[in-house]
Amino acid sequence: MPISAPERIWWKPAGKEEKIWIAVALTWCILITLIMPYWHITGKQNPPQEYYRVSPTKFASIVERFTQKYKTGEENGVAIVEPPEGDIFIAGSQFVWHPILKLQSGKTYRLHLSSTDVQHGFSIYPLNMNFMALPDMDYVLTIQPDKPGEYFIICNEFCGGGHHAMTGKIIVM
Ligand SMILES: [Cu+2]
Numbered sequence: 817m818p819i820s821a822p823e824r825i826w827w828k829p830a831g832k833e834e835k836i837w838i839a840v841a842l843t844w845c846i847l848i849t850l851i852m853p854y855w856h857i858t859g860k861q862n863p864p865q866e867y868y869r870v871s872p873t874k875f876a877s878i879v880e881r882f883t884q885k886y887k888t889g890e891e892n893g894v895a896i897v898e899p900p901e902g903d904i905f906i907a908g909s910q911f912v913w914h915p916i917l918k919l920q921s922g923k924t925y926r927l928h929l930s931s932t933d934v935q936h937g938f939s940i941y942p943l944n945m946n947f948m949a950l951p952d953m954d955y956v957l958t959i960q961p962d963k964p965g966e967y968f969i970i971c972n973e974f975c976g977g978g979h980h981a982m983t984g985k986i987i988v989m
Pocket of ligand 1: 936937971972973974975976979980982
């Protein structure tokens with residue numbers, strides 16, 4: 817069979833259903849495109865606006881000093897600290913979040929979050945709060961815990977062989 821050119825007009829004009837589908841899809845595209853900037857401004861889910869540069873070794877030594885100063889106990893080899901209101905620190909390191917923070921409900925803390933090695937994901941469970949912990953970056957999250965209980969921190973960024981077991985804890989009194 818010889819190869820022949822297709823008919824000159826081989827398509828059919830769009831039918832009614834196809835036109836409806838295109839209109840619905842286009843409307844939806846425009847809508848979700850507009851929702852993105854809208855949610856960025858009103859969604860209260862943006863990363864913290866306060867952050868500083870800090871070297872991983874410097875942050876590690878700050879966390880160490882903070883831990884020694886306010887240490888009240890230990891759990892599975894991780895120090896428990898009970899700091900007063902103000903600046904508090906937590907570091908992600910392969911493969912643990914440390915120290916364990918014991919906080920008072922209703923008080924305001926400035927939680928400094930960073931990593932002493934690679935990138936980690938800071939995810940507070942059961943709350944749906946997720947932040948990045950980056951080496952070289954000190955993110956300051958102003959928090960006011962209002963519900964007593966135990967909150968678990970899970971690393972949600974693959975960071976190496978022990979990633980699946982990388983947890984931490986915040987206790988609210
Ligand atoms: Cu991880």
